[in-house]
Amino acid sequence: MRLLKNSALNLSLCALLLTGCTDPAQTQPLLTVSQGELEHRISAEGELFAVNSVSINAPQNTRGPRFIAELAPEYSSIAPGDLVIRFDATQLERSRRDAGNSLAAVLSDQQFKGTQQAAELANIGLDQRLVQQEFAFADRFSIDDIQIRSRLEILDSLQNKEFLGEKQAYLNWQQQSFAARSQGELDLLQLQKGQQQSLLEQAETGLSALEIRAPHSGILLYDSNWRGEKPEVGRMVFPGEKLGSIPDLSLQHLKLQIIEQEAVGLAVEQPVSFRLTAQPEQVLQGKIVSVGQVAQSRERRDPRRYIEVIVAPDSQQSFFLPGAKVRADILANRLTQVLTVPLQAVFSDEQGQYVWKQQGTSLTRQDVSLGAKSLTHAEITAGLKAGDRISLLAPEN
Structure with a gap:
């Protein structure tokens, strides 16, 4: 039995040696x-x-968002001129009405301010002519001979002429100041008028672009927004937002x-x-x-x-x-x-x-x-x- 164990051990050692010598x-x-x-x-x-492909975008020439009132079904076949999207006109009509009322108010203020300034300028002109007449009268009938008038009367006449000269200078300054102030007020009203006219034009332009129609035949595809939502009736869209395409x-x-x-x-x-x-x-x-x-x-x-x-x-x-x-x-x-x-x-x-x-x-x-x-x-x-x-x-x- 011991001999068999030794023989097995020798065989194992030989196998290991042969394996180590094998060619890599x-x-x-x-x-x-x-x-x-x-x-x-x-x-x-x-x-x-x-x-x-033609992109379908919300109109850019409007202020604020718009709401979809009607739209064609997605993947539907459309022909040139077919309605794709119609926007709600309520907000634009309200904007046009407000802009029209504001423009009428500005025009009324402009007319009132013009009348008021004309009246004030006329009053200044009357005062200037009156001072000129008084100054000419005082200068014409001024007597400096002490044998005819007393010294106090002569001094009083000189002071009256000096006063009239100062008053005339004051009225000239008041006229120049009024011209600058009135021009500033008119410029402000003109600026307000331009703003309201611009708002009115934007509203009218938006009302004229309530519909988007197909430029050529094709299939209608809508784009999803960042929340994965596609256009639908009642959805709010912003100017220039891409809504879809017609490939x-x-x-x-x-x-x-x-x-x-x-x-x-x-x-x-x-x-x-x-x-x-x-x-x-x-x-x-x-x-x-x-x-x-x-x-x-x-x-x-x-x-x-x-x-x-x-x-x-x-x-x-x-x-x-x-x-x-x-x-x-x-x-x-x-x-x-x-x-x-x-x-x-x-x-x-x-x-x-x-x-x-x-x-x-x-x-x-x-x-x-x-x-x-x-x-x-x-x-x-x-x-x-x-x-x-x-x-x-x-x-x-």
């Missing part, structure tokens, strides 16, 4: 490099949108969102195949017409950034509708008869990119140059040849 290149997962096809396809999701259904494109890390090699004119989610059995074709230059976040809680790609279908279909969801497949690149290796077999450090190549019974570092890439493979332009064997993992792994 034989225990690593190896791949033979060969020529083949490198195809880079990118999957994306998006939706259809109308290239030509032109004759020309529609695809708007795709692609994760920034996957949007490698995208370019204009690349072929795209896509399916509508509502009709997955039909495969349609198109081409890229534009690729976004800046990646943007789509949702606040989503850390990923997306590149926007616009695709033009090869043909317009009758079942195309703006907002319809699509799934697309983009052929970004296709190369034939090139050396390709999996990306997991390519490593990099500060010296460059390399692979672990089998040399006899060991693995050695081999620097390589990469060309085109897909999501899983890369083209080898230098450093390897067909038939070479490389490791899919680093030796330490």
Whole structure:
């Protein structure tokens, strides 16, 4: 029994020794490099949108919010001239009435002030003429001979002339002061008149723009506000607020969102195949017409950034509708008869990119140059040849 235990122990030790002496290149997962096809396809999701679309906005030439009184149903087909939205006129009529009353009051004040100023100016003119007459009379009949008049009478006459001169100067100053003051009052009334006229014109302009009508045929789409609410009767809207759009259904494109890390090699004119989610059995074709230059976040809680790609279908279909969801497949690149290796077999450090190549019974570092890439493979332009064997993992792994 003891002999059997010793034999088992010896066998275990031999197995451990043999395992430790096994060639590392034989225990690593190896791949033979060969020529083949490198195809880079990118999957994306998006939706259809109308290239030509007319926005529906609340009129901007009004003060304050407005209320919807009538609107056409969403997704309804409309023809040129059809009513889309009608706004309530109660507030605008009240504004026009108030502005008209205020303007009439200002005109009345302006007329009263003009009459009052004319009367006051006439009184000043009468006083000036009276002083001039008194001054001329005093100057004409002034006698300075002490043999005819006493000294007190002469002094009194001189004081009377001096008083008349001062009074005339005062009246001249009063006339100039009145002119400046009256002009300021008239300017203020004119400013108030302009303000009320502007309010009246705004109200009349708003009353003339109570209706929004379709400029061309299409389908009616409404936009949601920040609370997710779409326009409805009684809702308050603000000047210039976008309420919806009327897309032109004759020309529609695809708007795709692609994760920034996957949007490698995208370019204009690349072929795209896509399916509508509502009709997955039909495969349609198109081409890229534009690729976004800046990646943007789509949702606040989503850390990923997306590149926007616009695709033009090869043909317009009758079942195309703006907002319809699509799934697309983009052929970004296709190369034939090139050396390709999996990306997991390519490593990099500060010296460059390399692979672990089998040399006899060991693995050695081999620097390589990469060309085109897909999501899983890369083209080898230098450093390897067909038939070479490389490791899919680093030796330490």
